[in-house]
């Protein structure tokens with residue numbers, strides 16, 4: 001089986017560096033992780049964590065330097081050995097991030113030799129028609145991937161209603177969406193994200209067309225995340 005990619009998105013957590021170090025210390029003890037593992041902590045912890053796993057970020061800015069208050073560039077992140085960047089997470093889209101800005105960030109990440117993980121997702125309720133979902137995903141994918149080699153990026157399918165809700169999507173539905181993204185957009189890696197945990201991760205990871213998981217809440221629980229990366 002192809003090696004899966006498991007990405008932990010810590011979001012605005014944990015509150016202290018001591019807690020962040022403690023999670024990493026526990027994860028470092030995992031022997032023989034079967035997946036490629038990426039941890040995406042808040043920026044301020046990046047240089048201070050000694051992780052045996054790859055580091056990622058939850059966002060970046062498209063300019064390299066200049067008068068852009070509060071922003072962080074790909075070349076800056078590269079110095080902290082950042083290998084992946086989550087781009088276009090729904091929580092940032094909700095704050096007003098546009099498809100155009102997302103595309104600029106995708107280009108900037110690739111230019112800085114950081115692999116972007118483009119998040120796409122639609123639907124406020126679980127019962128939404130699959131054709132409608134695909135229709136909306138197309139806009140996000142076409143805009144996000146404009147001018148980009150799809151083979152160099154990862155896409156994460158995250159239905160909005162599944163994020164942080166405790167209710168993951170159906171793995172069969174997810175696999176069909178992953179197939180659609182791969183066939184139509186020639187993307188080689190598609191992850192699933194939304195309420196995955198140590199109990200349900202396997203049902204997604206056993207699907208051959210789902211290449212891994214983007215894990216939010218459970219990535220802060222060292223025990224749960226250790227189980228997920230060992231599946």
Ligand code: PEP
Nearest residue numbers: 163164193194195216217
């Ligand atoms: C996410 O925010 O990308 C996510 C998947 O969160 P959770 O696993 O907590 O649903």
